[in-house]
Amino acid sequence: MKNQKSESKLMSGNFKDIYRKSITKPEEFWSEISNDIFWFKKPTKILNKSNPPFYKWFEDGKTNTCYNAIDIHVDKGRGDKIALIYDSPITSNKKKFTYKELKQKVSKFSGVLKNQGIVKGDRVIIYMPMIPEAVIAMLACGRIGAIHSVVFGGFASNELASRIDDSKAKLLITASCGFEPGRTVEYKPLVDEAIKLASHKLERMILFQRSGHEVKLNPPFEISWEESLSNAQNIDCVEMNSNEFAYILYTSGTTGVPKGIVRDIAGHIVALKWTMKNIYNIDAGDVWWSASDIGWIVGHSYIVYAPLFKGCTTVLFEGKPVGTPDAGVFWRVISEHKIKSLFTAPTAFRAIKKEDPEGKFFSKYDLSTFKSLFLAGERADPDTIKWAESLLKVPVIDHWWQTETSWAISSNCTGIEMMKTKYGSACKAVPGYDVKVIKPDQNLAKPNEMGDIVVKLPLPPGTFPTLWNADERYKTTYMTNYKGYYQTYDAGHIDDDGYIWIMSRTDDIINVAGHRLSTGAIEEVLSEHQSVAECAVIGIADKLKGQLPIGLIALKAGVQKDNETISKECIQMVRDKVGPVAAFKTAIVVKRLPKTRSGKILRGTVRKIADKEEYKMPATIDDPAILKEIKEDLIKNGILK
Numbered sequence: 001m002k003n004q005k006s007e008s009k010l011m012s013g014n015f016k017d018i019y020r021k022s023i024t025k026p027e028e029f030w031s032e033i034s035n036d037i038f039w040f041k042k043p044t045k046i047l048n049k050s051n052p053p054f055y056k057w058f059e060d061g062k063t064n065t066c067y068n069a070i071d072i073h074v075d076k077g078r079g080d081k082i083a084l085i086y087d088s089p090i091t092s093n094k095k096k097f098t099y100k101e102l103k104q105k106v107s108k109f110s111g112v113l114k115n116q117g118i119v120k121g122d123r124v125i126i127y128m129p130m131i132p133e134a135v136i137a138m139l140a141c142g143r144i145g146a147i148h149s150v151v152f153g154g155f156a157s158n159e160l161a162s163r164i165d166d167s168k169a170k171l172l173i174t175a176s177c178g179f180e181p182g183r184t185v186e187y188k189p190l191v192d193e194a195i196k197l198a199s200h201k202l203e204r205m206i207l208f209q210r211s212g213h214e215v216k217l218n219p220p221f222e223i224s225w226e227e228s229l230s231n232a233q234n235i236d237c238v239e240m241n242s243n244e245f246a247y248i249l250y251t252s253g254t255t256g257v258p259k260g261i262v263r264d265i266a267g268h269i270v271a272l273k274w275t276m277k278n279i280y281n282i283d284a285g286d287v288w289w290s291a292s293d294i295g296w297i298v299g300h301s302y303i304v305y306a307p308l309f310k311g312c313t314t315v316l317f318e319g320k321p322v323g324t325p326d327a328g329v330f331w332r333v334i335s336e337h338k339i340k341s342l343f344t345a346p347t348a349f350r351a352i353k354k355e356d357p358e359g360k361f362f363s364k365y366d367l368s369t370f371k372s373l374f375l376a377g378e379r380a381d382p383d384t385i386k387w388a389e390s391l392l393k394v395p396v397i398d399h400w401w402q403t404e405t406s407w408a409i410s411s412n413c414t415g416i417e418m419m420k421t422k423y424g425s426a427c428k429a430v431p432g433y434d435v436k437v438i439k440p441d442q443n444l445a446k447p448n449e450m451g452d453i454v455v456k457l458p459l460p461p462g463t464f465p466t467l468w469n470a471d472e473r474y475k476t477t478y479m480t481n482y483k484g485y486y487q488t489y490d491a492g493h494i495d496d497d498g499y500i501w502i503m504s505r506t507d508d509i510i511n512v513a514g515h516r517l518s519t520g521a522i523e524e525v526l527s528e529h530q531s532v533a534e535c536a537v538i539g540i541a542d543k544l545k546g547q548l549p550i551g552l553i554a555l556k557a558g559v560q561k562d563n564e565t566i567s568k569e570c571i572q573m574v575r576d577k578v579g580p581v582a583a584f585k586t587a588i589v590v591k592r593l594p595k596t597r598s599g600k601i602l603r604g605t606v607r608k609i610a611d612k613e614e615y616k617m618p619a620t621i622d623d624p625a626i627l628k629e630i631k632e633d634l635i636k637n638g639i640l641k
């Protein structure tokens, strides 16, 4: 640990200089920053560019994710500091874990993994609610070099099965249940169904029994968390090569087959630790809260890894912004745990604003420790930002990133230099990202011109070096349309001051309450209904969730069933196959779908009609009368008023 330099020394200078250095001398830039983490062996090769677009950062270094998250703080004498606060308004439970306690629990659970035959490189699926054991399982994987793949609890069996098959996991870790307001999510039947659906066979399931909600297990395949601990030894961190993988996180692709975003070990630690101070202005010992879910990238990076790498106290919140028990719960958590900064999705604030527009709950709490609010996951509408600013009286910062990158591509880097807010913009490119806009004619856009947003290669450390077992898909999906650039699939513009404006996705991804969903995947499910001839799913604007999916379904000739039954069945199928998180509540039976003469469904035009946006009649439309019919159907179903 002699290689630690003071970060202030590393990061002296203003934003402009730091940013310029990151782009013109990326190797020097990241080499200096990499001194701030623990290495078993320091890298001598900073960036291998020999096989684009597959770049390797810190190739010959050796380190360990878990060591950098936990042990290092204990070894530095900070073992009695609080690492994790579990706050569960939904179960009225709270617990605190010091770094020392977390190390003890994680090293013991690593022993469990070892007893189950898990070795370096094996995949472990974690399908759990927001409980400390989920974090312990993630860190234990890192300790022994296993690759975790956390699956969000709101996904159904089908999605879980596709992740079991793609990752070829040996072990699945789950819990007896999760709690959603008003209902208990029984995990065991969902897992059982996924195991039936998957063609790959898991070797073992470990299940954490939640108190009062124990389920029956069938050993030896199924064992309880408690039982698994009984003969486990504490295990130390193993040395890992920089470019081995820390985790796979599946995200929506344009088809039903999810993409396994992988994260390599060293770049992840180096970049994420750096962001805590430089983007969020958070130091070791500060209390930080990311109100997301560990099943999403925000949860991976900012509930678990970055705050622990930095030696902060991180909060694991099992609740919702409203209804657990009320719209004051965020203020209660901030005040009770003396939180310095919160990171969440704009949707959460829209939900609070809807229930408590005047901030009556807010006035009950002392928020004197609170210094900033960060929003991401979807476009932050200026109204919500302004409402939050006037209530909280702290900077409210919209920043833009993706599962692919694991940390912000653009943000106000508040630890380097506070920049002014432009409402509707996600601020400037963060050091490490050379962001450009490319127009449909393939030329670089001038300031304020719209186009596809791309990032010049190589991407900085901590971003995705490839897709799990799919190098070719990585190349063709992201790195081919614009040679030498990473295609973000977001469109927008960069203004004269370098501020980035993210306006829309260019693929079929929609953003529902900060959750990334593929309309293509929902269409695949609808097409499986025996009465459906063809369908189109579009994301329409929603005041609370940003977007909501609706389905238009055209039936096969001669179908006898009534439309209402078919519509209900379709909704249930999406819930069962994609999961409740899709929030798919509207399936409208239409006579025909609007298409171009070549047969392409005009989804964009239908979306514009539903959102009451202006649209041009597409020149290639097959039959313009269909749009009129669709409009009438949307009115009949209460979508269009």
Ligand code: COA
Residues within 6 Å of the ligand: 152, 153, 154, 155, 178, 180, 181, 185, 291, 292, 293, 296, 298, 320, 321, 322, 344, 345, 347, 348, 351, 376, 377, 512, 513, 514, 515, 544, 579, 580, 581, 582, 583
């Ligand atoms: N396990 C099982 N089901 C889940 C789940 C989980 N972990 N998370 C959500 N669901 C279910 C919900 O119970 C709901 O089911 P329902 O149709 O039976 O009501 C459905 O998925 C949709 O959930 P959600 O998107 O949470 O909507 P909501 O109406 O229950 O709550 C908000 C709305 C705004 C309060 C909620 O979306 C929220 O807290 N958003 C914060 C944003 C966020 O965390 N984004 C993550 C990325 S940063």
Ligand code: AMP
Residues within 6 Å of the ligand: 251, 297, 375, 376, 377, 378, 379, 380, 398, 399, 400, 401, 402, 403, 404, 426, 488, 489, 490, 502, 504, 505, 511, 514, 515, 516
């Ligand atoms: P995910 O991979 O789930 O984090 O979703 C990434 C996508 O969410 C991005 O490609 C954007 O479309 C959207 N997104 C994330 N943050 C923002 C933001 N601040 N502004 C606009 N869109 C955002």
